[in-house]
Amino acid sequence: MDETASPTEHEHTRTGLSVDALHRALLDNLFYVVGRFPAVATQQDYYRALAFTVRDRLLHRWLRTVQTYKAERSRTVCYLSAEYLPGPQLGHNLLALGISDNAGEAVRRAGLELEDLIEAEAEPGLGNGGLGRLAACYLDSLATLQLPAIGYGLRYEYGIFRQRIDEGWQVEVADSWLRDGNPWELRRPHIAFEIRLGGHTERYLDAHGHSRVRWVGGELIRGVAYDTPIPGYGVYNSNLLRLWAAEATESFDFGSFNAGDYQGAMRRKIRSETVSRVLYPNDEPETGKRLRLLQGYLLVSCSLQDMLRIHLGSGDSLDRFHQRFVVQLNDTHPAIAVAELMRLLLDEHGMRWDPAWELTRRTFAYTNHTLLPEALEKWPLPLFEETLPRHLEIIFDINQCFLDEVRIRFPHDDALATRLSLIDETGPRYVRMAHLACVGSFSINGVARLHTGLLTDTVLRDFHALWPERFNNKTNGVSPRRFSNLSNPGLCALLSRVAGPGWAADAERLRLLEPYAHQPEIYPEWRRIKLERKRALARYIAAQTGVAVDPESMFDVQVKRIHEYKRQHLNVLHIIALYSRIKMDPALDPVPRTFVFGGKAAPGYAMAKLIIKLIHSVGEVVNRDPAVRDRLRVVFVPDFNVKVAQRIYPAADLSEQISLAGKEASGTGNMKFALNGALTIGTLDGANVEIREEVGPENFFLFGLTSAEVDALKRSGYCPYGCYRENPLLREAIDLLAEGLFSHGDRDLFRPLVDHLLHRDDYMLLADFQSYVDCQDRVDRAFRDADSWTRMSMLNVARMGRFSSDRVVQEYCRDIWRLEPVTIRP
Known part of the structure; x- marks a missing residue:
């Protein structure tokens, strides 16, 4: 750049949004930042150059935002989450900056296509599924709504594994998403905090004669901040995602090196950095449990120390901390934050117990995301004592004070105290993290109306009886920017035409589409948009799996984590039954269907992995059978992630949301499908209940037991074998599976699954099977009437505004966080 350029010209070069400014910045960044020139630059080089170009413009907005928040002492929500799935940035x-068209033209001037550069981006897989994607949606909405926020998480060097399929089996491959670097982040070496692991505690008297505790010994690890700006859509605000990476406090032991112990010289560095190396693993082995506990502690300790740094650095007194920050615990993973804030206030800042506890419980709010007991974290007492001895002492003290309160209110109910205790004493002793989160939070919420009701009736019933005023519901939502604007540009253009361009930031405007659902002249355009997305997905499926699918067929889709309660195998039983019916009656003429599956199984979850094998094995038989292959196709799309999801959601005709009623907390895939015009077949589980109410029962395919009926059937003595014995179609499907039709005659391959269904069936597939098959027959009949199906599809989209993440963030803000919007001026 010309050194005589004026400040105005310099600012324009780094922040200008015109085609000329973007093209010039692209070439400058390619040369000066990436270190390449056009003749030798690869597509990845150009992607990085464009990313740095966009980041320059984001940083300008982010720094203005930080300055304004600091000057106005804005109350800030800090979102603590062990997972984030932001997707490609x-x-x-x-889109957020409003420069997609200009950037596309700037890239074309360089002889490239924007879509190719977008495709070149590696996806940060910093989460396992819905929990991390929800956190990312909320950060997007917080910035769009101009609400001060910081998202805190961990910078896993290796994210969720990449899924490869080998002869139908899932194979996990390390996800080295940082291999080519991450142009969106800024390393902040000066924002780093030490955490202690292990060691022991000592009591002493301070200068005022008060008894204090110091935590000494053990091992120190440093957490270093990596910052990523999160822009709001159509506003100047840009919030912050701050991720912590573990580093050794001393990277190299020179004494060991001089003594000839070369490996020992690096041992501490390797051991320390392991803490944030991999997205938290299966926690069955003791080593896995310990690593997961260390990761949770690294996240909360660094984040709380950072908040205290910001707060005290602004000149505010410590006793006003809860007025400046509200901390949302995204599930139980960060629940140790309750004990850690107490430790920091007591041991590092010299507060007395009562004011410290009052400040702590006025700081935290807790979101519960599960009804499954195995998902509510519990840590063995010996592991906790060895790793975090000071925190265990604090938890014991919290528990004593809490149970004293319980006994005063309920003096003759020892069983209640046992159930409420932060320590599970019913067998081997455990720390109950959900209990710690409840006791240390001023607000406790579920994530769908049904989920919250079941939460207060079952898992957290005693806490609800104690503090009903703390409980509230916040039904989840998803970002329309990611899952409509980006994923489905054709639909987005139509919606902007009929609802106005502002619908993406005000999803209730989608209601303006509703009158058009009754105007058949728009139906061909609606179907054309859907068919374009289906053709694109068909090309992707062929490239990834080698299976050719017909875009004109019904795309019947189930993509989500593979888990028995989500009941992918119920879907497969229906496919087997449909296959059997066609074989037995060649005159049967169902609507041609392409059954699309996708999702990852936890590496240690054998039954989930067997379900993936089952899907492939059934597909292998069905897809090669000339009697059905023009009517049925079964495909499994590997390595389901946000990038793949953006291809699948817009192409779906039918959305499978078939978990056993009472098991899914909310679900968000159900919302993404409906937002893109897919019709739902589902149970009354999670947010399905509210989606059905919004879109209308006549536009939703309902089947299955209700949660109350599930409980009643279990209490009366559920007999799955009786369902098998009494239903010929079910019996035929299971017998075909058991006899080896889908396993080359191997009767043992799927025996664990068959035996479990016949003799346990914890998730009641067999009880719901006939209802599901009957409902699928209704789907078949409905799809034959193209105009009726199109009208239902349009009404689903028109009535999905309530499920925008903007709506739920506004509810959190109104009822829990008490934030005020802060408008950032250019």
């Missing part, structure tokens, strides 16, 4: 950030 380039397309999203261009």
